[in-house]
Amino acid sequence: MHVILLGASKGIGYQVLQSLLSSAGSGAEQQQDQWSTTLLLRKPELIEQDATIRPYIQQGRVRIVKGNATSEDDLRKCFEGVNVDLIISSIGATPSFTLSGIHIDQPELCTKGTIALLHVLQDYQTKETQAQFPLPRLIVVSSMGIGDHHREIPFAMRALYSWLLTKPHQDKLALEYLLRRSSTSFPTPDPSSNPNAIPPESWLPQSTVHSIQSDFLPRVTIVRPAMFGADGPARPASQLKVGEKAQVYFVRRSEVARFIVDECVQKGGWVNKLPVIGL
Ligand SMILES: NC(=O)c1ccc[n+]([C@@H]2O[C@H](COP(=O)([O-])OP(=O)(O)OC[C@H]3O[C@@H](n4cnc5c(N)ncnc54)[C@H](OP(=O)(O)O)[C@@H]3O)[C@@H](O)[C@H]2O)c1
Incomplete structure (x- = not known):
């Protein structure tokens, strides 16, 4: 089984990587169930020097493609030679806080990354080999409180998010809108019921939207974590709330990573859902 990881140099992605690599035991049969990975990294040297990951690179279970997640060419390389x-x-x-407010180093990262990935996937789908290599499942980390969901989060978080996170959430709104539009299961958000449910033309032009195929991705999960609190080991899963309507405030990255690996990947759950996770 092969997974492409985008964002695996740190944070949730790194913890997902570690967990997937260590999840299957040894033995001939189990080797088939072991995950091998392709990582798209801007700075491969960080992972190449990582003492935990290096043995897996030497075993051939971690392949690294140097590139940018907003580049279609770089993303295409990730698919070469692997199913x-x-x-x-x-x-x-990366956000930084200044006297004039919050500064984001790549304000359109998720928008551009999603456009590039969907362009690559729609080409992948039209290949003659489609029956042999069905479209992969897609699990994407977004945030709670995006689009329609803003109305459903606790009042205190609604106020905080409106004040602090308008820009980053615009980027996540485009990510969610494009994924929902390209999924075969989620309804595309309807601007007539809520004009804020789709990104404005100035952020995501309709010409770009229409360059992407709709209704073709069969298995999509949009994970919506609460606000990240201080990092630390994951607390018992029984203490956390998970659900499309969960009312939560904070979560640790380790808890989101564990949810993705244990519940979404290993148990195969939450396909075509938008799980919110937190405490
Ligand atoms: N902060 C919150 O409270 C909160 C709450 C909910 C959801 N989220 C969202 O959850 C997601 C994961 O968060 P996190 O804290 O785990 O992330 P993180 O630690 O900041 O890691 C981000 C990853 O994205 C990679 N990346 C950035 N720009 C890239 C590019 N142009 N091409 C390729 N890779 C790129 C980084 O790689 P490099 O090493 O190259 O930088 C890194 O591996 C983010 O989308 C975040 O916005 C955040």
Whole structure:
């Protein structure tokens, strides 16, 4: 089984990588169930020097493609020579806080990354080999409170998100809108019921939207974590709330990574759902 990981140099993506690599035991039969990975990384040297990951690179279970997640050419390289079962994306821009407010180093990262990935996947689908290599499952990390979901989160978080996170959430809104439109299961958000449910033309032009095929991805999961609290080991899963309507405030990256690996990947759950996770 092969997974392409986008955003695996740190944060949730790194913890997902570690967990997937260590999840299957040894033995001839189990080797078939072991995950091999392709990582798309801007700075491969960080992972190549990582003492935990290096043995897996030497075993051939981690392949690294140097590139940018917003580049179709770089993403295409990830698919070369492998049958991809799964794609997990947890790419994220880096915020910094200044006197004039929040600054994001790549404000359109998720928008551009999603456009590029969907362009690559729609080409992958039209290949003659489609029956042999069905479209992979896609698991993407977004955030709670995006689009329609803003109305459903706790009041205190609604106020905080509106004040602090308008820009990053615009980027996630485009990500979610494009994925929902390209999925065969999610309804595409309807602007007549909520004009804020789709990104404005200035952020995501209709000409770009229409360059992407609709209704072709059979298995999509959009994970919507609560706000990240201090990092630390994952607390018992029984303490966390998970559900499309879960009312939550904070979560740790380790808890999101464990949810993705245990519940979404290993148990195969949450296909075509938008799980919110937190406490
Ligand atoms: N902060 C919150 O409270 C919160 C809450 C809910 C959801 N989220 C979202 O959850 C997601 C995961 O968060 P996280 O904290 O785990 O992320 P993170 O630690 O900041 O890691 C982001 C990853 O994205 C990669 N990346 C950034 N730009 C890239 C590019 N142009 N091409 C390829 N890779 C790129 C980074 O690689 P490099 O090493 O190259 O930088 C890194 O591996 C993010 O989308 C974040 O916005 C955040």
